[in-house]
Amino acid sequence: MTLLRTYALLLCCLGMSGVRAQEPAMNYDESRVPAYTLPDPLTMSDGRKVADAESWMSERRPELLALFESQVYGKAPGRPDGVHFEVLSEDRYALSNMATRKEIAVYFTDDEEHFMTLLLYVPNKRTDAVPVFLGLNFKGNHTICDDPLVTPSTLRTEPGKGPAEGFPRASAASRWPVEMLIANGYGLATVYRGDIDPDYDDGFQNGVHPLFYRDGQSRPAPDEWGTIAAWAWGLSRAMDYLETDEDVDPDRVAVIGHSRLGKAALWAGAVDTRFALIVSNDSGCGGAALARRRYAETVARINRLFPHWFCDNYKRYAGSEDALPVDQHELIALIAPRPVYIASAAEDKWADVKGEFLAGVHATPVYELFGSEGLYGTELPPADEPCMSGRIGYHVRSGGHDITLYDWRQFVKFADNYLK
Template sequence: MKTFLVYLLISYPLSMAMAQFEPNYDERQVPEFKIPDPLTTFDGKKITATSEWENTRRPELYQFFEEQVYGKVPGKLDSLSFNMVETSDDALNGKAQRKQVEVSLFKNGKSLDFNILLYLPKSRKPAPIFLGYNFYGNHSITDDPNVIVSKAWAMDSEEFGISGHTLTEASRGVRVHRWALEKIIDGGFGLATIYYGEVDPDKNDFSDGLHSLFYMESQEIPKKDEWGSIAAWAFGMSRALDYLETDPDIDASHVVSFGHSRLGKAALWAGASDTRFAGVISNDSGCGGAALSKRQVGETVGRINTSFPHWFCDNFTEYNENEEALPVDQHELLALIAPRPLYVASAEDDQWADPRGEFLSAHYATSVYDLYGTKGISDTKMPEVNSPVQNTLAYHIRTGKHDVTEYDWEQYIDWAKRFVAVKP
């Protein structure tokens, strides 16, 4: 119970935490359920070849997640543009290049802008990239005084000096520990990050952010099968990738979609939706991310849809405290990323995100990786803490809480060197 409360105080408003029912962390109380077979179609046909997976099974699985879980993107942009706002060849004590790029999206006579902060190693061009959102503004991930402070809506945080939903200098560098910038650069990778609130503010209000660009006349909220915020954030990652493909300093064929917690859910959906991503990393993504829903451990479908009704499409509420009715589970979301490299990571004290459920999800997705002749997680026994299993489909559980640590990044960089961005 201690871990549950710590996690909530870090990540959720206290009023939401108090509204939750007592979560289950007892393996003896996990309900019996059948694991849906990724390699058996909804009408019972067994998939035995990659062509059958790609042409039959993968499309029907993707359609279910798109229409019943994350929601469909209602159309295409009219256009988009990129503007280099700032650049320096003397970042991180001279070892990196910094770029700040404004991405502008246009639809139905309306527009939305978000900013990509890039750090690229001067020692390797073009550079492979980790692309991921941050929670409190691009300036929060570094002490670099040149990084622009976002003007977008932000969650208030007494700890980080954020009030009136406005980001200021007070929050510069408050999340340095989550972004091992120098390790990433020294490893030969670049980092691209975006403040997620610029793409879609994390609040149950669809009047602003990305959704509003796509509304038909008199529409005020997405339709039941249309995108929630997670799908909007995933869409934003793909638009950032559109920019990365234009930058000669970046190896856009080796971009890894990275995310932590709710943004880990977005990174997974981005990787499933956009096969241009060369790899995907899910860090403590939990319910609606890597963890199996049917286990009902920690956060459940009903709890997440109640606390964060804007994250998923409205159709997903049909499965509130009704996970047994789901014809899929999250291992099949992971399988949609195959055969591309995928890393699922958990934290020992983060029981709310169900580490065992995240591990088992990676295990049950392995059959699709096997179909391609690549290696996943074959063992049903979880590895020891701080003992990573690094294959094309990788997994680790580390000591500590719901967070991103230097240990996590050390594993991701090593894995990405071996499986994503192999040097010629």
């Protein structure tokens, strides 16, 4: 081992031990959740109360959005001038003639060197443009269903931590019920997350970040975007294309994500108001779960395990969640008055099931400003009994950390209320 590598490893260990020192013991006991006070989404930083929807939209919402940008996810660039699209393939007889499949290159720059590939299915049985679910996938576009003509995505995982040959075709099909969505009149659009930014700490050198570095810059500033915000940015670039596709109704696009990609979907929905409906599945800490509960995964632990996900400023709150100027109920509130669905799994304690539910409950006063119902109660509803009476939907599913056909069926039922 070289002296330089030994020194680097020593610095890494010292940094990790500093974060570990701030971590409380892992808590899976509801009785040990500390007393906490959530920031009021309807109180401005100067103490003024928000009394109506107009004040929320013109004053409080921009204020909260700026706090999440600078302290949690990081500021991302807008749409680059060079964004453009190319349809790489189209098949009007996909999935046994049920759907039309397109593969689209979304180029981030004029030089066409940097791009992501959007996979889009739309039902052939339609009379007009259709609503679409848009989400990122973990393993590659070719893994979401058994369609032999989908181009395999190039795997971009941490060296030594993924199969060298990539993941098999249809290996993630249980998470993407494409034919069910098509049968219910919905399209599906997806992008491999690695096309936007690889999910490991590479110093922000191998994703979209370097495309926007200023002269002399080598990594994002402390208040600039991490990987979660980069994925959300990529979802917006996918939306840029969907606005141009005559088969898609751009006013009826739902953004969806599971686990860490659920965090990205929530942030995309908060930042980009073109998304008509937002779905978070098992998104946990930094997603739908309240940080101040300090249940299971905490701010300290998530920043140690995944130091690239959030902006560097978020690391300040490791072990100091009460100092955060925001909490995740306010992320849900930023979506108002658009509908949002939060899904949990009963055995997924790491994601803090109750914290996800309570985030929806505490976002409800903002939805009420718009004359809409939200989510109510202090105790979790029974497993497998969805709550869909308001614009904040919720269910806790039996089982563990996953996105299943049951989950998707609830998302479709909820979407039918708003996108059909």
